[in-house]
Amino acid sequence: MLLRYAFRTVRHRKGGFVGAFLALMCAAALIAACGSLLETGLRGKIAAERYAGAPIIVSADQNVHRTTVKEKKGKTKVKHKAKPIAERAWLPRATAAEVRAVDGVGQVIPELSFLAQPLGTPHTGRSLGHAWSSAALTPFRLTDGTAPKGAGDLVVDRGLAERAGLAVGDRLTVQSTQAPRTYRITGIAAPAQRQDLEHQSALFFSDAEAERLAARPGQVTALAVIPEDGVSVSALSERLREALPAPQVQVSTGEAKGAVEFLDAAGARVKLVSMGGAMGGTSLLVAVLVVVGTFALSVQQRHRELALLRAIATTSKQIRQLLAREALVVGAVAGLAGALLGLPLGSWLQHRFVEAGAIPASLDHTVSVFPLFAAFGATLFGAWAAARISGRRIARIRPAQALSEAALQPARPAWTRIAAGFITLAGGITLVAVLSTLRTEPASTPVTFLAVVVLAIAVALLGPLLVRATAFILKLPLRLTGHGGKLATANLRGNSVRMASVVTPLVLLIGMTCTVLFVQSTLGDASRAQAREGVRADWVLSAQGPGVPAGAARQLRASGATATEVVRTTVRVGLDKYQTQGVTPEGLTRTWDPEVTAGTLEGFGPQSAAVSELAADQLGLKPGSTLKLTLGDGTPATVKVTAVYTRGLGFGDLTLAHDLVADHVDNPLAAAVLVASDAPRHQLADALRDFPGIQILAPGEADRLQAERQQANAEVNLLAMALVLAFTAIAVVNTLVMSVSARVREFAQLRLVGATRHQVLRMLRIEAVSVLLLATALGSGIALAVLTAFSVGMTGTAAPSVAPLLYVTIIAAAGALALIATSLPGRSALRARPVEAALAKE
Numbered sequence: 001m002l003l004r005y006a007f008r009t010v011r012h013r014k015g016g017f018v019g020a021f022l023a024l025m026c027a028a029a030l031i032a033a034c035g036s037l038l039e040t041g042l043r044g045k046i047a048a049e050r051y052a053g054a055p056i057i058v059s060a061d062q063n064v065h066r067t068t069v070k071e072k073k074g075k076t077k078v079k080h081k082a083k084p085i086a087e088r089a090w091l092p093r094a095t096a097a098e099v100r101a102v103d104g105v106g107q108v109i110p111e112l113s114f115l116a117q118p119l120g121t122p123h124t125g126r127s128l129g130h131a132w133s134s135a136a137l138t139p140f141r142l143t144d145g146t147a148p149k150g151a152g153d154l155v156v157d158r159g160l161a162e163r164a165g166l167a168v169g170d171r172l173t174v175q176s177t178q179a180p181r182t183y184r185i186t187g188i189a190a191p192a193q194r195q196d197l198e199h200q201s202a203l204f205f206s207d208a209e210a211e212r213l214a215a216r217p218g219q220v221t222a223l224a225v226i227p228e229d230g231v232s233v234s235a236l237s238e239r240l241r242e243a244l245p246a247p248q249v250q251v252s253t254g255e256a257k258g259a260v261e262f263l264d265a266a267g268a269r270v271k272l273v274s275m276g277g278a279m280g281g282t283s284l285l286v287a288v289l290v291v292v293g294t295f296a297l298s299v300q301q302r303h304r305e306l307a308l309l310r311a312i313a314t315t316s317k318q319i320r321q322l323l324a325r326e327a328l329v330v331g332a333v334a335g336l337a338g339a340l341l342g343l344p345l346g347s348w349l350q351h352r353f354v355e356a357g358a359i360p361a362s363l364d365h366t367v368s369v370f371p372l373f374a375a376f377g378a379t380l381f382g383a384w385a386a387a388r389i390s391g392r393r394i395a396r397i398r399p400a401q402a403l404s405e406a407a408l409q410p411a412r413p414a415w416t417r418i419a420a421g422f423i424t425l426a427g428g429i430t431l432v433a434v435l436s437t438l439r440t441e442p443a444s445t446p447v448t449f450l451a452v453v454v455l456a457i458a459v460a461l462l463g464p465l466l467v468r469a470t471a472f473i474l475k476l477p478l479r480l481t482g483h484g485g486k487l488a489t490a491n492l493r494g495n496s497v498r499m500a501s502v503v504t505p506l507v508l509l510i511g512m513t514c515t516v517l518f519v520q521s522t523l524g525d526a527s528r529a530q531a532r533e534g535v536r537a538d539w540v541l542s543a544q545g546p547g548v549p550a551g552a553a554r555q556l557r558a559s560g561a562t563a564t565e566v567v568r569t570t571v572r573v574g575l576d577k578y579q580t581q582g583v584t585p586e587g588l589t590r591t592w593d594p595e596v597t598a599g600t601l602e603g604f605g606p607q608s609a610a611v612s613e614l615a616a617d618q619l620g621l622k623p624g625s626t627l628k629l630t631l632g633d634g635t636p637a638t639v640k641v642t643a644v645y646t647r648g649l650g651f652g653d654l655t656l657a658h659d660l661v662a663d664h665v666d667n668p669l670a671a672a673v674l675v676a677s678d679a680p681r682h683q684l685a686d687a688l689r690d691f692p693g694i695q696i697l698a699p700g701e702a703d704r705l706q707a708e709r710q711q712a713n714a715e716v717n718l719l720a721m722a723l724v725l726a727f728t729a730i731a732v733v734n735t736l737v738m739s740v741s742a743r744v745r746e747f748a749q750l751r752l753v754g755a756t757r758h759q760v761l762r763m764l765r766i767e768a769v770s771v772l773l774l775a776t777a778l779g780s781g782i783a784l785a786v787l788t789a790f791s792v793g794m795t796g797t798a799a800p801s802v803a804p805l806l807y808v809t810i811i812a813a814a815g816a817l818a819l820i821a822t823s824l825p826g827r828s829a830l831r832a833r834p835v836e837a838a839l840a841k842e
Contacts, residue, residue: 020327020383022734023294024334025341026727027287028379032342033349033723034280035371040350041272045364046258046265049197050130053139054109054224055233057252058099058240059260060089064572064630065247082247083577084270086570087632087666088113088263090219095249099223102243104236106228109136113221114214115667116203117546119173119180119692121164126264126360127201129176131210137224138191140202144168145187148206154183155204159196161188173692174203176213177668179551180692199262199362215668222260258362268359272350278446283724285453286508288382290731293460293504294738295327295386323387331383332376339375343367345723352719421461428455436789439614441523448790449721452515455782456508463500470774499767502739503775505731506814510779511786512728513810516721518787518802523649524710526795530650532703537564537591537674539684540702544693547669550662552691553584559687561677562587565670567662569632571654578615578629579652582661591674594645594655599623601643609639610655612648616641629654631664649795672702729817736821740764744829751834761826768822772815780811 051057063082070077096108116129132148132155140157145168148155154174156166166172166185173182189204190196205213214221227236233253240251252260259266347367353359431451438444459466471489541548541563553563567582583592585604592601594610599622601610611621621627625641639656662668677684684696697705747760755763787800 018738020291020294021330021334023287023291023731024331024379024383025338026730027283027291027382028335028338028375029342029345030283030287030338030723030727031280031378032339032371032375033346034276034283035374036276036343036346036365036367037272037350038276038280039368039371040346040363040366041269041274041276043368044269044272044366045255046262046362047255047364048257048261049191049194049199049362050138050202051222051224051257051261052191052194054137054257055227055253056225056237056240057257057260058091058095058223058225058244059221059250059252060091060634061247061250062089062263062266062634063247064575064634066575081575083572083575084267085572085630085632085634086577087634087664088221089634090216090221091223091249093218093220095244096220096223098244099225099240102236102239104228104231104239105225106231107226109134109224109226110220111137111222111224112210112214112216114210114216115175115177115546115669116205116213117175118160118164118201118203119175119545121160121166121172125201126199127160127203129174129203129205129210129213131207132204133207134224135189135204139193140189140204141192142187143190145185148186148204148209150206151209151212152181152183153186153206153209155187155189156185157197157202158188158190160201160203161185162196175545175549175669175693177215178213179549179690199360215663262360262362265360265363268363271359272363278449279721279724281446282449282453282721283727284378285450286512286724286728287378288386289453289457289460289508290505290728291382292386292389293501294731294735295383295390296501320388323390324384327383327387328380331380334383335376335379338379339372342371342375346371349719349723356719358719417461418465421458421465424454424461425458428458432785432789435786436792438793441794444790444793445519448515448519448786449512451786451789452511452782453508455785456504456511459507459778459782460500460504463503466774466778467499467503467771470770474770474773498739499771502735502771503778505728505735506772506775506818507779507782509725509728509732509817510775510810510814511782512721513725513814514780514783514802514807515786516718516725517806517810518783518800519790520710520718521801521803522787522791522799523794524707525801526791526797526799527649528703528706528710530647531706532650532699534593534595534647534650535591535674535699535702536589536593537676537699539675539677539681540697540699541670541673541675541688542695542697542702542705543669544695546667547671548673548694549669549691552688552694553670553673555687555691556673556675556677556684557586559677559679559684561675561679561684562590564588564591564674565658565662566672566674567658567665567668568652568671569661569665571632571656572630573619573627576618578654580632580654580656580661581652582656582658584658587676590676592651594643594647594651596643596645599641599643604642604657606657606660607639608642608657610643610645611641612651612653613644613646614648615653616644631661632666633664635664732814732817733821736768736818737825740822740825741829744832747826747829748832748834751830757830760830761823764822764826765819768818769815772818775814775818776811779814780807 063084065080065082067078067080070079093110096110099105099108110131111134112131113128117127142155143158145155154172156172160166166188168185168187170185171182172185173180183205189202211217225236225240227233237251237253244251250260347365350359350365354361428451431447431454435444435447435451438447474489541552548565550565553565556563563584564587565582565584569580569582570577571580572578585606585608588604589601596610597613598616599610604610609627611619611627616622619627621641621644623641623643626638627641628636628638631637637660639660645651645655675684681696688694688696750760751757784800787802788798791800792798
């Protein structure tokens with residue numbers, strides 16, 4: 001019976017449930033989109049391209065491992081953990097002999113992959129060099145010309161040739177791991193059994209030249225293994241796993257080969273899991289807050305109906321069941337529509353991440369029913385929970401009190417609501433305090449957004465009190481605006497619960513938007529300030545290509561300048577990850593000042609390390625300490641700490657010798673070269689004329705270039721939260737439209753007692769401005785508290801970076817949303833004749 005009544009209620013009160021439907025549908029779409037990203041990170045396929053023709057790939061392990069053994073109550077507990085390294089790990093070339101010795105191996109093809117970027121051609125994306133002998137991996141076949149034989153010969157893949165307009169006989173300058181060199185194209189090759197490469201360009205050199213450019217003597221990138229006739233791939237792969245040392249050597253077949261070929265895609269899986277989980281968690285909290293607020297407003301608008309049901313002997317249990325069934329009906333339809341909408345939304349979001357360079361295109365978007373089921377289930381549960389929370393009071397109080405409250409709002413909110421509000425506020429303050437102690441971005445980012453949501457929940461619970469306080473403060477200014485202001489004051493005081501439901505999404509929108517936009521600028525500006533203050537160089541070399549070759553720095557040193565090459569990577573100490581730079585020790589103090597607080601940079605050598613204060617605190621280091629670490633390609637190293645510095649944000653947590661880092665990264669070219677020289681720019685340019693694409697920048701120009709790069713990174717992070725912000729903006733409009741549309745009878749009664757249409761609209765605008773002022777104060781206060789705590793933890797100073805013009809734009813956009821969402825439904829509500837509207841049923 002209750003279910004039938006719930007269906008009839010939804011059917012006859014469609015307008016009253018539209019707002020709840022929209023909120024639930026958007027929430028389901030948001031959860032499904034985040035779920036699809038999370039699933040792509042967990043199960044996304046990475047299709048092999050160059051390795052497609054090789055049945056088995058043998059490669060080095062791409063992880064660093066730690067095994068701990070604990071004895072507890074007579075039981076031994078072994079725990080094994082593995083974390084990925086930042087660069088490609090290489091195999092000893094002697095592994096090929098071990099592989100050939102395994103029974104069933106027909107052929108072993110060594111593979112070399114190294115940086116090889118064509119210069120002077122349209123952007124080609126990922127571009128790698130290889131030895132021609134490894135062309136059989138795909139396999140590649142020549143479609144024109146001949147194979148490379150000499151050191152100056154080159155074969156390019158057909159896709160690159162078509163994009164760049166290259167033909168046999170042309171000359172192409174390539175920037176590889178050494179100085180740029182011009183090669184003669186002797187041939188064009190294409191995959192024999194598949195279409196052209198989609199996610200990379202391949203340049204094939206003679207074997208000797210490839211060995212020189214790879215600069216990894218005695219090592220190979222991987223080994224392709226082809227079984228003998230009659231030997232199955234699965235059987236041979238098992239024999240190889242048994243014969244080769246694990247986990248140092250990995251054997252991959254089938255879909256697993258793609259992760260070996262595209263290491264960046266394998267790393268992007270971890271990023272997507274982290275991003276999808278963070279976005280999904282934040283989205284879920286925001287969705288719960290918005291949906292509960294929407295249902296609370298819907299229940300409030302039906303207070304008289306529910307009170308009458310109580311008066312005719314409907315029990316509290318029946319009221320709760322009725323509201324729950326209505327919510328499930330609306331939630332089922334909204335959840336299904338939103339989940340289906342979320343799948344293309346997730347695909348679009350991943351496409352935008354690819355365009356922004358956050359994840360590679362080689363990671364395929366995964367679509368399955370799991371995000372649909374998760375979104376649908378979460379929407380149903382959210383709708384049910386929101387109905388239970390929203391209808392708790394009307395179902396609990398006595399029938400007579402329900403009828404009384406239907407006619408007149410209670411003088412104050414329930415004590416339980418006030419107590420819950422203060423408890424939540426205390427929780428939010430605690431999160432802000434914890435945030436001020438967190439000193440790493442991975443730890444502080446989730447706490448940052450969680451603090452905003454928790455404080456917004458506190459505002460939702462304490463909203464009626466805050467609205468009444470605002471009405472009291474604005475009482476005199478509002479009365480000066482005339483009759484509309486007096487009516488607005490009366491509404492703010494008499495309908496504080498309804499007004500509070502409007503304030504909450506506005507507070508969330510302003511607080512979340514300010515936090516998302518300014519948290520990156522706070523960290524970026526502090527990082528740039530430290531880098532700007534720490535660079536003593538007169539000039540900074542930057543490359544338009546993959547980096548500055550070591551030959552350019554040597555050329556400057558030959559002319560009398562001091563040149564400090566800077567190579568960047570990530571190393572692990574244990575399983576913890578640290579941003580690291582490698583610098584050339586000669587003349588280091590002339591070009592670089594990290595603000596050393598302990599030890600000295602004098603005598604900084606090949607086995608030396610300087611560490612930031614954060615790393616020193618975390619690792620318990622001081623000058624003279626020995627530090628064991630794992631370099632980017634998995635090579636273990638031991639260095640001695642000679643200095644501790646404060647400018648870790650600007651220069652990374654660890655600073656090592658250049659050669660130690662450059663010998664163990666995929667791209668050994670310098671990200672920048674700091675130059676101390678009295679020579680003018682044009683003289684330096686003459687010295688570097690053999691190195692195309694190098695920019696000679698003043699420190700201020702380099703700082704502006706860094707700001708542009710940081711802005712690009714910030715846009716990626718903003719894109720990650722864009723759906724949450726869009727959902728919140730929709731919730732603002734939805735709640736305001738619901739609130740205004742339900743006041744048709746109130747507007748008609750005002751007009752019947754003499755108020756003009758203009759006065760009613762003026763009252764609405766004044767109410768909207770009053771609510772906006774309160775939401776701006778609360779949202780800005782929440783954002784300021786959270787950003788200040790973030791700044792204290794990450795930079796050591798309470799100085800969040802806020803762009804005034806951008807802040808004003810946020811407030812103006814929120815104000816425009818509020819005024820439009822108030823005025824348009826208000827005008828629509830005033831079109832009906834007052835007598836008809838006053839007598840119309842709800």
